[in-house]
Amino acid sequence: MLRILGIKGITYDGFRIACELLVRAGADAIEVSGPFATLKLEDAYYFLDYTAKIAEEIKASVILAGGNKEFDTINQILNDSHIAYFSMARPFIAEPNLVSRWADGDRSKQKCIRCTRCTQNMGRCLLNTNVL
Ligand SMILES: Cc1cc2nc3c(=O)[nH]c(=O)nc-3n(C[C@H](O)[C@H](O)[C@H](O)COP(=O)(O)O)c2cc1C
Numbered sequence: 001m002l003r004i005l006g007i008k009g010i011t012y013d014g015f016r017i018a019c020e021l022l023v024r025a026g027a028d029a030i031e032v033s034g035p036f037a038t039l040k041l042e043d044a045y046y047f048l049d050y051t052a053k054i055a056e057e058i059k060a061s062v063i064l065a066g067g068n069k070e071f072d073t074i075n076q077i078l079n080d081s082h083i084a085y086f087s088m089a090r091p092f093i094a095e096p097n098l099v100s101r102w103a104d105g106d107r108s109k110q111k112c113i114r115c116t117r118c119t120q121n122m123g124r125c126l127l128n129t130n131v132l
Pocket residue numbers: 033036065066067068087088089090091093118119122123124
């Protein structure tokens with residue numbers, strides 16, 4: 001995994017050039033991410049615009065990360081864009097069996113409220129440890 005860090009961030013053109021170099025070097029997939037902890041709790045699909053755009057422009061699978069939360073919305077993005085995969089961190093911390101549940105037909109909303117307190121709780125969900 002390679003991370004591109006910058007104190008003031010990176011322009012879209014710089015990001016695209018970096019992705020093209022990674023693909024040329026043999027990367028199978030690119031996951032687009034950023035400083036999720038500074039975003040508002042109610043926000044979701046934080047990086048959709050850039051991720052959908054880069055997915056149209058490079059020859060590698062592109063993964064959408066950050067605030068993926070509803071089955072129907074994820075499915076719609078899958079159908080309407082070139083994004084190939086979706087990653088989830090906090091939804092799995094709150095509900096490790098989430099994908100099995102969705103696969104079994106219960107497509108209701110996942111439990112995570114994106115409070116980000118698991119980052120200060122050794123990766124454990126506060127919903128599941130009775131601390132909230
Ligand atoms: C407990 C926890 C630890 C994390 N640790 C890292 C980390 O070490 N490095 C990193 O780049 N992102 C880290 N993340 C960010 C996740 O990889 C992911 O990008 C972020 O949680 C947004 O996805 P989500 O909305 O599905 O949670 C962490 C997230 C959580 C909740």
